[in-house]
Amino acid sequence: MSTQAPHPTLLIPGPIEFDDAVLNSMGHYAESHTAPGFVKTFGETLTLVRKLFQSSNPAAQPFVVSGSGTLGWDMVASNLIERGENALVLHTGYFADSFAACLETYGANATQLKAPIGDRPSLEQIEQALKEKTYKLLTITHVDTSTGVLSDVKGVTELVRRVSPETLVVVDGVCSVGCEEIAFDAWDIDVVLTASQKAIGCPPGLSIVMTSPRAVDRFRNRKTPPASYYASMANWMPVMQNYENFKPSYFATPSTQLVHALHTTLTQITSRPLSERFAAHTQASDSVKAAVAELGLSQLAPKPENQAHGMTAIYLPEGLLPTDVLPLLLKRGVIFAAGLHKEIATKYIRFGHMGVSVTDPNRNHINSAIASLKEAFSEAKQAKGL
Structure with a gap:
């Protein structure tokens, strides 16, 4: 009990x-974000994120950044697509509207493929849309929290790889990671973004993003600089890489207590x-x-x-x-x-x-x-x- x-x-x-041990982790004493103890905890947490997403590819890159799940949208919209480029947003509820609005805020052209309330776009409809226009990325809300609709991430990703292999597959997994199956490597997904406070079982405040080598290459080959400062992968990627290698690094101060809590819950989740x-x-x-x-x-x-x-x-x-x-x-x-x-x-x-x-x-x-x-x-x- x-x-x-x-x-x-x-x-x-x-x-x-929340599990008691997770909440107890929040009571960790104050420490420097560059101290050896915290660097070890953060580095292990990033490795546990890989296990959570079932990714063993060392070229894939996890991010854990202070912010809500919405920050993951900004990281996608400001790093992986450029002004004037096209995004296809699969609509299953409220959060597709919001993701589309985020993409448009950074200058992308967002086309929504909508289904009736309670349904999801069919694979045939998605294939037709992909053949009509070139899209830099496609977004899927794995579970839309407004409707409880579950999307077929595996099926959609297979379709994209067959019809439009250069299109990045971006999954909003805020309400799915930790309770729905998602195999990052095996399904060949490019981005999964999530947050700490849902099925992962950690208090709110951390945005968690997993990116494929294809997505990392897309970022590195941008024609223009990232459109955000705080959400810039250029600023966060070396920090994440250093921490995972147990080297102190700094761009912006991480939420040290929340990272301890995330470390605890991910250890529990991946222990079985x-x-x-x-x-x-x-x-x-x-x-x-x-x-x-x-x-x-x-x-x-x-x-x-x-x-x-x-x-x-x-x-x-x-x-x-x-x-x-x-x-x-x-x-x-x-x-x-x-x-x-x-x-x-x-x-x-x-x-x-x-x-x-x-x-x-x-x-x-x-x-x-x-x-x-x-x-x-x-x-x-x-x-x-x-």
Whole structure:
């Protein structure tokens, strides 16, 4: 059992509940970011990032930079594509809109390939788009946190390599890394960006980016300088390389306590086969989705192959709003999230089931939350006379 102070169980699609050892790591005493102890911790953390992404290619480059997952978009948009070049954004929800806006902020031309809410663009549609225009990069939101839609990263990457091999494949894995299978080398992905606070199980504040040799070459062969200073790979790459080789380096001060916490959680995650972690999330997801069906409710993503394993977006019955249900869940000690997709935000809620809430059997978070969900729906419907 956790030794943390009593609190409602946080079951939103991130931030998530944390392991005690991870939070204890945040209490590390003050130290210099160039001191031998921290340099060793940071260097080991970068190597653990490689294991997390299942990458053994020494020419691939991990980055761990203070910032939110959104910083990963800036690193892509300011380093891997230049003003006036084309990007194809596969749209499965709110976060594709945001990634496209980020790309356009730096002068790229972002074309969105949109699917209906709850669905994803088909491989045939993607192939047609790639044949119509030359794209420097293609972005995929592996799991869109606004809809719970899971994208087929492996299938899309295989398609891009066949149809447009020079196009970089960029994966927004903020809501997927740590709970969905992702094999960086085997799938031949170019970039995966994520953040510390979701299935990785670390407090918010770190942007984590993995880049392929192809992406590194793209950056090094830019015709113009990087379009950002803080997000510039020119500034961060030598720092990351030095730390991984246990040499002190400096561009901007890292979040030392957060890096200790990340080191702890990545050590835990990689100490067991990743396949076991993915299987545990699939099992928990199946339980949640079975409960949703038992309640007679539907998901935003109706097709099983499109459904994420770390969260579930649940349509509310006609006549109920998130404000009718969420307070009743809180009364039972559980926090879910309201809808986020701007077109249907008042019609659904989101249940996050990832990280320690899934992997620690002593916590019983998922089963308790399912029971609370059933009770809350019953009470809400009764109150509304439904």
